[in-house]
Amino acid sequence: MQTTTLSFANMHNHGELFANLFRARRQSFIVQKNWDLPEEMGMxxxxxxxxxxxxxxxxxLGRVLAGMRLTPTTARCGIYSYMIRDAQNGILGGSIPQDLLYEKAPSDPQTWESSRVFVSHDIPQSLRRKVHFGLVEAMTGAARELGATRLVALTAATWPRxxxxxxLDAEAIGRTMFIDDGDYQCVSIDLSGKMH
Structure with a gap:
């Protein structure tokens, strides 16, 4: 099992991995969860x-077992910033409730958003925990390398378990709400204890 942090600057060094990650996201979110999301060429x-x-x-061996995306809360591209903030500002058309946070969404260079987190549905139960731990370890390591001291995420409301x-040292920063296929909640993950 390998872990790779991909960017537009290094994706060319990893063959099909970037495309395979987007294919695995399609399988997880569109096929398995039946979410209405954009797709093209199986991604x-x-x-x-x-x-x-x-x-x-x-x-x-070329197969993506799990993945996620990290986006700075200072990101801007046209009218978009990052998912949680855009939902709060009503830019996403109500697919995520605007009142998902107790306070205003952060815009801070040391705070990044974690989104599109998935573990492939066909990972055997005996390996799922190892894959989860690998994903968390990679997430915290990559976020720290990017200068993050905190992550925000919209995650399954079962997160305390x-x-x-x-x-992970986390706390709820929004109410529990039903979206698409289950209950979700925004959380803040403190990475300051993970600093090296």
């Missing part, structure tokens, strides 16, 4: 997949 993508973001892939086990 899922959205307006936040820009050179400002980074993507983490957990992979083995597994964030602690993964070594």
């Amino acid at each position: 899922e993508f959205d307006q936040y997949d820009t050179p400002q973001s980074r993507w983490i892939a957990i992979h083995d 597994w964030y602690g086990r993964c070594g």
Whole structure:
């Protein structure tokens, strides 16, 4: 099992991995979860997949087992910034409720958003925990390298059951809400304890 942090600057060094990550996202979000998201050439993508973001892939022999995207909360591309802030500002057309946060969405160079987090549905249960831990370790390491001391995420409302086990120091920063296929909640993940 390997971990790679991808960017527009280094994707050419990793063959098909970048495209395979987007293919795995399509499988996870469009095929498995039946979310109505943009897709092309068998890949899922959205307006936040820009050179400002980074993507983490957990992979083995070319197969993507899990992944996520990290986007700075200072990002700007046309009318878009990052998913949580754009939802709060009503830019996403109501697909995510505007009242998802207790306070105003951050715009801080040391705060990044974690989004499009997935673990492939066909990973055997015996390997899922190892893949989850690998993804969390890669996320915190990559975020720290990018200068982040905090991450914000819209995640499954079950987060209190597994964030602690993964070594994440997190707190709710918004209400629990039903979106598409389940209950979700915004959280803040403190990375200051992960500084080296």
